[in-house]
Structures are given as structure tokens and as C-alpha cells.
Amino acid sequence: xxxxxxxxxxxxxxxxxxxxxxxxxxxxxxxxxxxxxxxxxxxxxxxxxxxxxxxxxxxxxxxxxxxxxxxxxxxxxxxxxxxxxxxxxxxxxxxxxxxxxxxxxxxxxxxxxxxxxxxxxxxxxxxxxxxxxxxxxxxxxxxxxxxxxxxxxxxxxxxxxxxxxxxxxxxxxxxxxxxxxxxxxxxxxxxxxxxxxxxxxxxxxxxxxxxxxxxxxxx
Amino acid sequence: xxxxxxxxxxxxxxxxxxxxxxxxxxxxxxxxxxxxxxxxxxxxxxxxxxxxxxxxxxxxxxxxxxxxxxxxxxxxxxxxxxxxxxxxxxxxxxxxxxxxxxxxxxxxxxxxxxxxxxxxxxxxxxxxxxxxxxxxxxxxxxxxxxxxxxxxxxxxxxxxxxxxxxxxxxxxxxxxxxxxxxxxxxxxxxxxxxxxxxxxxxxxxxxxxxxxxxxxxxxxxxxxxxxxxxxxxxxxxxxxxxxxxxxxxxxxxxxxxxxxxxxxxxxxxxxxxxxxxxxxxxxxxxxxxxxxxxxxxxxxxxxxxxxxxxxxxxxxxxxxxxxxxxxxxxxxxxxxxxxxxxxxxxxxxxxxxxxxxxxxxxxxxxxxxxxxxxxxxxxxxxxxxxxxxxxxxxxxxxxxx
Numbered sequence: 001x002x003x004x005x006x007x008x009x010x011x012x013x014x015x016x017x018x019x020x021x022x023x024x025x026x027x028x029x030x031x032x033x034x035x036x037x038x039x040x041x042x043x044x045x046x047x048x049x050x051x052x053x054x055x056x057x058x059x060x061x062x063x064x065x066x067x068x069x070x071x072x073x074x075x076x077x078x079x080x081x082x083x084x085x086x087x088x089x090x091x092x093x094x095x096x097x098x099x100x101x102x103x104x105x106x107x108x109x110x111x112x113x114x115x116x117x118x119x120x121x122x123x124x125x126x127x128x129x130x131x132x133x134x135x136x137x138x139x140x141x142x143x144x145x146x147x148x149x150x151x152x153x154x155x156x157x158x159x160x161x162x163x164x165x166x167x168x169x170x171x172x173x174x175x176x177x178x179x180x181x182x183x184x185x186x187x188x189x190x191x192x193x194x195x196x197x198x199x200x201x202x203x204x205x206x207x208x209x210x211x212x213x214x215x216x217x218x219x
Numbered sequence: 220x221x222x223x224x225x226x227x228x229x230x231x232x233x234x235x236x237x238x239x240x241x242x243x244x245x246x247x248x249x250x251x252x253x254x255x256x257x258x259x260x261x262x263x264x265x266x267x268x269x270x271x272x273x274x275x276x277x278x279x280x281x282x283x284x285x286x287x288x289x290x291x292x293x294x295x296x297x298x299x300x301x302x303x304x305x306x307x308x309x310x311x312x313x314x315x316x317x318x319x320x321x322x323x324x325x326x327x328x329x330x331x332x333x334x335x336x337x338x339x340x341x342x343x344x345x346x347x348x349x350x351x352x353x354x355x356x357x358x359x360x361x362x363x364x365x366x367x368x369x370x371x372x373x374x375x376x377x378x379x380x381x382x383x384x385x386x387x388x389x390x391x392x393x394x395x396x397x398x399x400x401x402x403x404x405x406x407x408x409x410x411x412x413x414x415x416x417x418x419x420x421x422x423x424x425x426x427x428x429x430x431x432x433x434x435x436x437x438x439x440x441x442x443x444x445x446x447x448x449x450x451x452x453x454x455x456x457x458x459x460x461x462x463x464x465x466x467x468x469x470x471x472x473x474x475x476x477x478x479x480x481x482x483x484x485x486x487x488x489x490x491x492x493x494x495x496x497x498x499x500x501x502x503x504x505x506x507x508x509x510x511x512x513x514x515x516x517x518x519x520x521x522x523x524x525x526x527x528x529x530x531x532x533x534x535x536x537x538x539x540x541x542x543x544x545x546x547x548x549x550x551x552x553x554x555x556x557x558x559x560x561x562x563x564x565x566x567x568x569x570x571x572x573x574x575x576x577x578x579x580x581x582x583x584x585x586x587x588x589x590x591x592x593x594x595x596x597x598x599x600x601x602x603x604x605x606x607x608x609x610x611x612x613x614x615x616x617x618x619x620x
Contacts, residue, residue: 109224
């Protein structure tokens with residue numbers, strides 16, 4: 001359950017203040033599938049960063065699963081990110097020197113899980129993405145679609161309730177993009193809340209809910 | 220994050236940037252090796268000097284004519300020179316219950332000849348106890364016999380070099396030699412024991428003290444070597460010597476007594492301080508290696524900005540990131556130190572196997588000091604880059620700036 005009320009985010013750029021988000025009110029139920037759309041600079045990514053607890057709003061309230069997050073310290077926010085939220089980025093953000101397996105293992109390592117149960121979880125997560133055969137490959141030995149599916153496996157390995165995907169198909173060709181979207185929607189069908197930021201109208205059309213943004217506000 | 224995961228992750232990162240890591244490791248290794256090697260050089264010198272002094276003999280006191288301190292009071296009205304130390308002074312010292320042996324020493328230079336060969340060498344006059352006081356070993360024959368030092372037979376004990384110069388490979392024992400205008404019979408050959416405190420024991424002739432006094436026409440002794448009855452008797456022996464000589468010299472304190480321990484202690488302190496100073500200079504190279512670690516870590520942080528952003532998005536806390544980068548710095552420092560110390564021990568072993576005259580000795584504190592300084596600099600110089608990484612803003616870091 002996501003509840004945003006009166007969210008404001010302002011940046012100081014030189015002498016001028018830019019209002020990246022203006023009075024955002026948004027409620028998403030568990031298991032929702034929303035596409036955030038809008039032109040460049042409309043505040044889509046800023047909204048996603050706020051939702052992902054990577055950024056703090058200047059004003060407003062953000063309740064995630066009933067927890068008021070704007071008053072939490074960095075330690076508690078890191079914990080929420082670790083346990084409740086999975087990120088999928090346009091640029092994949094896989095660590096190049098680590099294998100697919102090790103990349104997927106990262107969130108569990110950061111969570112301090114013991115190696116034995118950790119490996120089992122990673123195997124399951126990779127298998128769910130059809131990547132069992134690629135577990136020992138480094139990112140540069142994988143195709144774009146495979147890389148993004150490794151990233152999805154990494155985002156889901158901690159069994160979060162919310163997946164935030166920022167242009168997940170932006171660096172992929174059509175076929176690979178469809179694979180990735182199918183993988184994300186399969187997660188949504190299992191009950192995970194899915195929020196996708198995208199330029200692509202076709203991708204936006206697939207979401208049950210479309211959030212159109214312009215100049216920092218939801219239209 | 221579990222500590223073992225932090226360490227293995229840091230090790231993984233270091234091996235992924237092998238060249239950079241090896242070069243930094245090399246710098247740390249050279250620094251720690253320098254600390255250990257230079258301090259072992261100092262320690263070797265210290266032990267060498269202490270050995271030399273111990274060879275002089277044990278529980279040794281040296282009585283030298285003249286005083287090296289001034290006392291208060293008006294200058295003497297009559298011109299007064301310090302009295303000579305005489306053989307009688309030396310023999311009087313034996314009255315002290317704290318003194319085991321004495322050896323009066325008269326020294327001079329004189330030509331020694333045998334047949335047609337002649338050589339100018341140091342002539343040392345003493346008594347039979349000189350051997351025990353100085354721990355001398357004989358290669359052949361016997362030492363000056365005990366007996367009344369005033370009427371000792373004209374026997375001489377000579378060093379190896381002198382024997383070779385005079386007699387070649389022939390046996391010198393029993394041969395007659397001439398020292399100055401006097402005749403002596405060679406009864407003993409000293410073992411070659413190298414140079415001991417400036418006097419070359421291989422190139423001298425030892426004769427009875429009364430003969431030396433007659434030879435040089437001088438009743439004064441160069442010094443008196445005194446062996447105390449034990450380590451604990453040294454102070455009492457020193458007091459007795461001063462008292463006995465004062466009584467014999469009309470109440471004048473005109474001799475100086477040097478104890479071997481005092482001498483040893485002084486050299487020990489000087490060379491110990493020298494070793495520390497040298498080790499300190501070497502430690503500077505470790506600090507330089509620390510700066511190198513910092514540089515490498517700063518480059519690493521800026522190259523891995525996006526990765527740090529990712530780790531934060533995946534839920535890493537500030538101290539997880541701090542731990543990761545600090546571990547890298549500390550692993551580099553630790554591996555470098557281990558390599559450097561091993562290298563130093565190897566170097567010391569190699570040197571000692573090749574050079575017999577002087578032995579390097581690693582003082583026990585040196586590897587500890589090297590490790591402490593190196594890990595300390597790793598920690599201090601690793602902290603700034605690690606803090607920088609830990610405090611990166613996740614949104615900006617993910618975007619790569």
C-alpha cells in the first residue's frame with residue numbers, strides 16, 4: 001500500500017529553484033500495476049526515486065505499507081529498501097566483475113543472510129527468470145535481455161512487495177523488451193505491486209493504471 | 220552485512236583490479252621491509268658492539284690513572300700532577316674481598332726480532348691473571364706463569380700475525396726473541412680472536428709487567444684490569460678500589476674506575492636509540508605507501524560511484540559501504556606488510572648466510588612496529604575515501620556523478 005500526500009520536491013539549480021514535484025497525491029493498492037508516463041523532465045524519475053526511498057521530499061507524507069517514511073533515518077530507510085522494494089534500472093546496473101549469480105546474491109549479502117540459504121534463494125530467483133544456465137556468466141557475456149532479467153532476479157530475490165522499474169526496456173530491442181515486460185507482469189500477477197516509468201506508449205497501454213505527468217504534477 | 224562477506228567482497232574487488240592492487244601492495248611491502256631491515260641492521264650493530272665488550276671479560280672494572288671529573292674547592296697550592304698507578308697499587312687491590320683477580324697493564328711499542336727478522340709491535344706487560352680477566356684463549360703453548368710479578372722469568376706470549384712474521388710456518392714455541400734490548404723465550408701463542416676494541420691481539424707480544432716496566436723504563440701502569448667476584452660485587456669492588464688507592468695516594472682521588480656494565484649500558488642506549496631512529500625513518504616510507512593507498516582508493520571510489528549508488532538502492536547502509544572500502548585499504552596494507560616482513564626475514568637470512576663477520580638481527584618489536592604502522596596508515600588513509608563513498612547521495616551516484 002502506497003500513500004503519497006502533498007509531496008513536494010524542489011531542486012536548487014544555480015539561482016533558480018526548480019519544482020520537480022508539485023503537490024503529488026497518489027494512492028496505490030497492493031498488487032497494482034501502474035505506468036508513470038510523461039515527457040522528459042516531467043518529474044517521473046524524481047517520483048520514482050521518492051517512491052524508492054532513494055530521495056526525500058521537501059514536503060508531504062509518504063506512507064509505505066502503513067509506515068510513515070519521511071521521518072525515518074537513513075538506516076531505517078535502507079532497511080525498507082532492502083526488505084520491501086526491488087529496483088530495475090534502464091542501464092541494468094549490474095556489477096561488471098561479478099557473475100550473474102553473484103549479482104543476484106548482492107541484496108541478500110547486504111541483508112546479512114547466511115551463505116547456505118542465500119544460495120538456495122538465488123538459484124530459485126535465477127530459475128524463475130530462466131537464467132539457470134547463465135548463472136556463472138559475467139554481464140559482458142550476457143545479452144541485453146538476459147542482463148535485464150538478471151536485474152529482475154536481483155530485484156525479486158529479497159521477495160519485496162514493490163517493484164520499481166525505470167525505463168526497463170529503454171536499452172533493449174523489441175523482442176528482448178517484450179521478454180522483460182512479460183517477466184515483470186508475471187511478477188505482478190503473483191501479487192507484487194509494479195510501477196513502471198516509461199516513454200513507450202505501448203508499454204504504458206499494458207498497465208492497469210496510467211499516471212500521466214507534466215511539469216512535476218500528475219494530470 | 221556479515222564480516223566474512225565484506226572481506227571476501229573487498230578481496231574480490233582487489234583481484235579484479237590486479238595491477239593497481241599489486242603496485243600498492245608493493246609500495247607497502249617495500250616500506251615494511253625497510254622498517255624491518257633497517258632496524259635489524261641497527262640491532263645487529265648493537266649486538267656486535269655488546270659482543271665485543273663481553274669478550275673483554277666478565278665483571279670487569281678498569282682503573283685508569285687521572286680523574287675525569289672536577290670537584291669543588293680551591294686549586295692546589297703546589298703544582299700537582301696525578302700520581303702514577305704502580306704495580307704496588309695494583310697488588311694492593313687484592314686486599315678487597317670483592318675482587319677476584321687483577322691484571323696490571325703496561326703498554327708500549329718496541330721492535331721484536333728473531334734471527335734476522337724484526338717487527339715493531341705493541342708490547343703488553345701484565346701477569347698470569349691477565350688471561351683469565353680477558354678470557355684469552357691460547358692456540359699453543361702456555362700463558363705467563365703465576366708467581367711474584369716483581370721477579371717473573373723473561374717469557375713472552377705472542378700473537379698469530381707476529382708469529383708468522385717472525386717464524387713463518389715454523390713452530391715459535393720455545394724460540395728466543397729479542398724485544399728492545401732484552402731477550403725473551405716464547406712460551407705461548409695467542410689464538411687469533413680478531414680485533415678487540417682497537418688492540419689487535421694477533422700482532423702483539425705479551426710479557427711480564429715488570430719486564431715491560433724495565434723495557435720502557437717507566438714504573439707507571441697504563442691501567443689495571445680488575446675482575447670482581449660477581450655481578451653483585453661490582454659496586455663494592457669499585458668503592459674498595461677508590462678507597463685503597465686513596466689511602467695509597469695520600470687521600471687523593473686520582474684514578475677513574477670504569478665498570479664494564481656502565482660502558483655496556485651507554486653503548487646499549489646509544490645504539491638502541493640509533494636503531495629506533497633508523498626504523499622511524501623507514502616508517503616514513505610506510506606513510507608514503509599510505510598516501511598511495513589513499514590515492515588508489517579515491518580513484519576506486521570515483522570509478523565505482525554508480526556501483527555505490529546501486530548498493531544503496533539494494534539497501535546497503537552507510538557503514539556497509541564504509542566497511543567495504545576500509546576493508547580494501549586494510550587488506551592491501553595487511554597483504555603488503557605480510558609480504559614485506561617475509562621479504563625482510565628472507566633478506567636477513569640471505570645476508571647472514573653470505574656475510575660471516577657481521578650478523579643482522581631482527582629485533583622482536585620490528586615486525587610488530589611495521590605491521591602497526593602499516594595497518595594504521597591503511598586505516599587512516601583509507602578512511603577518507605571510504606567516508607566519501609559511504610556518504611554519496613544514492614540518486615546522484617546511480618546517475619554516475
